[in-house]
Amino acid sequence: MGEYLMLIVGTALVNNVVLVKFLGLCPFMGVSNKLDSALGMGLATTFVLTLAALSGWLLEHGVLIPLDIGFLRVLSFILVIAAVVQFTELVIHKTSPVLYQVLGIFLPLITTNCAVLGVALLNIQQESGFMESVLYGFGSALGFTLVMVIFAGLRERLALMAVPVLFAGTPIAFITAGILSLAFMGFAGLSPK
Amino acid sequence: MYVLSAIASLATLGLVLGWLLAIAAKYLKVESNPIVEELEALMPGSQCGQCGFPGCRPAAQAIANGEAPITVCPPGGSALAEQFAALLGVSIDLSNFEEPEFLIAKVSEDTCTGCTRCFKVCPTDAIVGAAKQIHAVVADACTGCQKCIAVCPTECLQMHKPEVTLRNWRWQKPLPEPVGAPA
Numbered sequence: 001m002g003e004y005l006m007l008i009v010g011t012a013l014v015n016n017v018v019l020v021k022f023l024g025l026c027p028f029m030g031v032s033n034k035l036d037s038a039l040g041m042g043l044a045t046t047f048v049l050t051l052a053a054l055s056g057w058l059l060e061h062g063v064l065i066p067l068d069i070g071f072l073r074v075l076s077f078i079l080v081i082a083a084v085v086q087f088t089e090l091v092i093h094k095t096s097p098v099l100y101q102v103l104g105i106f107l108p109l110i111t112t113n114c115a116v117l118g119v120a121l122l123n124i125q126q127e128s129g130f131m132e133s134v135l136y137g138f139g140s141a142l143g144f145t146l147v148m149v150i151f152a153g154l155r156e157r158l159a160l161m162a163v164p165v166l167f168a169g170t171p172i173a174f175i176t177a178g179i180l181s182l183a184f185m186g187f188a189g190l191s192p193k
Numbered sequence: 194m195y196v197l198s199a200i201a202s203l204a205t206l207g208l209v210l211g212w213l214l215a216i217a218a219k220y221l222k223v224e225s226n227p228i229v230e231e232l233e234a235l236m237p238g239s240q241c242g243q244c245g246f247p248g249c250r251p252a253a254q255a256i257a258n259g260e261a262p263i264t265v266c267p268p269g270g271s272a273l274a275e276q277f278a279a280l281l282g283v284s285i286d287l288s289n290f291e292e293p294e295f296l297i298a299k300v301s302e303d304t305c306t307g308c309t310r311c312f313k314v315c316p317t318d319a320i321v322g323a324a325k326q327i328h329a330v331v332a333d334a335c336t337g338c339q340k341c342i343a344v345c346p347t348e349c350l351q352m353h354k355p356e357v358t359l360r361n362w363r364w365q366k367p368l369p370e371p372v373g374a375p376a
Contacts, residue, residue, distance in 0.1 A: 063206070067198040076206055083210040087217050094221040 004135055009190065011139030017115045018147045019177075019184040024115030027106055028148065029173065037102045038152030042145030044088055044103065048110050049119060049144070051084045052077075053137025056120035057130055077120050078111075085111045115144060151180060228281070229257045235276050236266060239316040241338030243267045256281075268336045296352035297335040298342065300328050304349035311341035311350055332356065 017023050031041040093100045119140045123133040163172050232253035244265045246252040255261035263277040271287050278285040305327045312320035319335040322328030341350050
């Protein structure tokens with residue numbers, strides 16, 4: 001149990017998928033203008049990432065290894081991720097039309113969120129077991145959501161600040177992201193390794 | 194052997210996922226009012242916002258729910274209101290309906306700075322121009338939504354009556370003259 005907790009904390013904070021591994025930067029910059037949509041995006045990605053990590057492990061150990069066709073890994077993972085994203089889109093359209101409208105194009109674009117494919121592939125690379133894979137996916141997604149929410153909160157406040165004209169808009173957002181990344185590097189001290 | 198198992202596994206994967214998605218789509222179907230679709234299809238579809246709704250679809254929903262009158266669409270005018278009335282099966286009295294005066298935007302070339310703000314907001318792409326070039330309005334494409342008026346920093350865009358050209362000139366309707374009146 002403690003091991004699993006360590007795994008979640010480790011993936012969410014120490015090896016944060018956005019700010020330490022620099023995966024999934026596109027929704028990180030794209031959907032972080034408003035706190036609500038950032039949280040919605042984070043939750044949708046959490047759902048997709050966890051399911052993708054789970055189905056990626058099943059696919060790897062159920063199909064790819066027994067048939068010895070590891071060269072199809074990326075292709076089949078993308079196929080599964082696309083299907084999971086489509087499913088998520090259906091669920092969100094049904095349960096929350098407002099969120100569906102707010103997320104807009106970024107919802108189907110979760111398919112191309114490199115964090116989703118990246119985590120599924122990293123799981124295979126690290127030869128993790130089933131529970132570890134799922135928790136790794138879930139922890140990464142938690143970290144993603146956390147960073148999205150923090151960054152959206154920062155950007156909402158930044159919008160009210162008197163930022164010098166040269167830095168206004170996207171440049172100050174990039175600088176903020178850099179400082180946030182520096183802050184997350186500090187979590188490296190938590191790591192037992 | 195590799196090839197066969199690769200083809201078989203990918204095809205199976207695709208089929209199974211497609212089948213699962215089809216089932217999910219059936220159970221998670223979002224019911225939309227078919228009348229809204231039909232109303233929206235009749236509308237101009239330029240999302241100009243003159244009705245006070247964010248776009249044509251919200252306006253169509255409001256009409257279908259009875260929250261907006263069928264004369265809500267200014268670019269559509271009385272012709273669209275009559276089509277709505279026929280579709281919804283309601284009677285409509287257009288005798289008091291004043292056709293809104295049709296005005297189109299026009300750039301005053303003395304004050305235009307070429308800032309490009311107006312053609313970014315134009316829903317029908319009726320404004321042409323480039324940065325630091327004087328813009329112009331394509332009169333045929335302008336629906337008179339006045340979105341460009343709000344963003345123009347120099348107030349060089351104003352609404353004018355459309356110019357009468359050979360293309361849009363129409364013969365005047367004859368004045369009603371009493372029979373037998375002295376010529």
